[in-house]
Amino acid sequence: MAFTPYVIPAAPVVWEQEIKKSRFIACLAHTPNAEAAKAFIERLRAEYPDARHHCSAFIAGAPNDSQALGFGDDGEPSGTAGRPMLAVLQGAGIGEITAVVVRYFGGIKLGTGGLVRAYGSSVNGALAELTTMEKVIEGRLALSADYSDMAQLESLLAQNGAGWEKVDYGAVVSGVLRVDMRLRDTLVRQIKDRTQGRVIARPITD
Incomplete structure (x- = not known):
């Protein structure tokens, strides 16, 4: 399901190892x-400007x-750095994450297999120290309601874990709600049913 929550990094991690002087x-x-x-x-290129390689892999959305x-691969032999790093990230099931492995060459060549193991194990080592948090996929609803319906409406919002992104208390109450996408359609239906159709919540799709 496109609306299923997934885990993302909660804080950056830096992890280091030495392999044959690299x-x-x-x-x-x-x-x-x-x-x-x-x-x-x-940013990592700028932070480690004298390193030989800055290999990278990223997942810029859901896992x-x-x-x-x-x-x-940033100059390493094709397929020996970025691809194995990406494979490790995909295996971890984490979304919205980038891994950069900075290599200071120590003068001893590792060979193709050695490079694959070195870059993969470097990402694995960093992942072992990574803390994560859940990202809930949220949707937005626009609505307006008379004050007489607000008690019922606020009760439904609390039950569904929804809240106001912005709200205007004018002649009527109008605004935008944020809600877990898995609960959005249910909340729209409940709002309509509980207020006998007086309040219609419309999904915002942009």
Whole structure:
């Protein structure tokens, strides 16, 4: 289901290991979209300007969204860095996450298999220290109501965990609600039924 909550990073993580004199510094962060992911990658390039490689992988949406993926080998042999890093992220089932592994070359070549293991294990090491939180997919509803219906309306909002994003107390009460998308259609129906059709909540789709 597109509306199913998923976990996202709660705080950044930096984790480091040394393999045959090369330093691998794995950095994880919450990045809600591809633009944020690319900005994080560039920030790490600036933060570690003297490193040989800044390899990356990101999931810029829900964990199972195949349209929101990206990776880069940044000079390492094709398929030895970004792709195995992405595979580890996908296996973790975490959304809206970017991993950058910064490598300071130590003079000893690791070989194709060694690079795959080094980059994959670096991301795994960082993931072991990552804290996560649940992201609930929310929808928005627009409505207006007479004051006489507000007690009933506020009760329904509380029951469904919905709340006002903005509200105007004028001649009538009007505003925008935020609600868990899994409960949106039920709440729309309940509002209409409980107020005998006097209050209609309309989904905002933009």
